[in-house]
Amino acid sequence: MEVRPDLADAHREAWEHLAEPGSWWTGEQRLEVANTVLDALADAEPIPPWGSISAVEGRLPISPSAPAFAHDVAYRVARHAGTLTEDWYRKASEELGPLPYVELVGIVTTVAAVSRFCRSIGVDVPEFPSPVSGEPTGDVPADVVDPELNWVPVAAPADQTAAVVQAYSAVPGELGNLWRMASAQYMPAEEMIDPMWQRREGGLTRPQTELVASRVAQLRECFY
Amino acid sequence: MLRWSSAENGTDADLTAVAAGEGDVGLDHGDALVRFASATTTDDDFELAASREALVAETDEAFMVDAAAVAANFEMMTRLADGTGAAMPAAAVESQAKISQAYGVADLTSQR
Numbered sequence: 001m002e003v004r005p006d007l008a009d010a011h012r013e014a015w016e017h018l019a020e021p022g023s024w025w026t027g028e029q030r031l032e033v034a035n036t037v038l039d040a041l042a043d044a045e046p047i048p049p050w051g052s053i054s055a056v057e058g059r060l061p062i063s064p065s066a067p068a069f070a071h072d073v074a075y076r077v078a079r080h081a082g083t084l085t086e087d088w089y090r091k092a093s094e095e096l097g098p099l100p101y102v103e104l105v106g107i108v109t110t111v112a113a114v115s116r117f118c119r120s121i122g123v124d125v126p127e128f129p130s131p132v133s134g135e136p137t138g139d140v141p142a143d144v145v146d147p148e149l150n151w152v153p154v155a156a157p158a159d160q161t162a163a164v165v166q167a168y169s170a171v172p173g174e175l176g177n178l179w180r181m182a183s184a185q186y187m188p189a190e191e192m193i194d195p196m197w198q199r200r201e202g203g204l205t206r207p208q209t210e211l212v213a214s215r216v217a218q219l220r221e222c223f224y
Numbered sequence: 225m226l227r228w229s230s231a232e233n234g235t236d237a238d239l240t241a242v243a244a245g246e247g248d249v250g251l252d253h254g255d256a257l258v259r260f261a262s263a264t265t266t267d268d269d270f271e272l273a274a275s276r277e278a279l280v281a282e283t284d285e286a287f288m289v290d291a292a293a294v295a296a297n298f299e300m301m302t303r304l305a306d307g308t309g310a311a312m313p314a315a316a317v318e319s320q321a322k323i324s325q326a327y328g329v330a331d332l333t334s335q336r
Binding site for chain 2: 001077089102105109112113116152163168182185186199205210212214
């Protein structure tokens, strides 16, 4: 199966990104959570939204490096994102911290995209790289504020762009990774205003692209 | 985005067909794309393989890979939106009321 080079590169870089220390989690913790996300997505008998993977014997490493609750959050976002409520988010962010929570969601979205892509085209999900050692960077924008359009904090100024655009802005590593992936998977941001945009001749037209996007979003029961 | 881009391209995408998961939506290869996009979200390996083969037969492998990439992007963006509590500005919600109705948005737990 041939995958165009820009897309293959974006996914390889995404896997490398997972293995590196983030702003809030070490590379080892990030990969451990990424494995939980893979587990959640492939789970033939998913744990219900009100359940916890940490409560099921044998599902987490014996001595996890990330808190068990972080795995519970990652499982829920990976498997039951459409059921999340603001109350649930408030409890999760009180336990983890709001920006570590955002980084966890970034891990989930990265793994969901690459693993679902591999499954869709009929190839195996690549192995994760070895974790890069080092402490979390603590990288945070100078001014982080609470927006109107997201539950999570964002880099100021808030609400000047769409909620999905600003969602990761307080965790720069996840923001950069997200838009590298989106550019290769969907379209470069600067092309979004062009209804005639096509990645290549003979490829998906813009309406065909939006048809796939709409159908997946609908089946994932995503309001946005 | 579907309604806008299809109108700009001189077609009139049938949003109810997207919501129902049936029909060609008024686009070339629409049937095969709806079937494939739907299958990517399920755990049904047989239907996924069959829909993949059907799309490749109508188009080519590179087209299918591009469609899978778009589907993957929205596996990413839907979890981002739901996980970060992303909401539409009130004016956008109002202007998109008809589209929301076509997709049954009012019934979704994630509605904000």
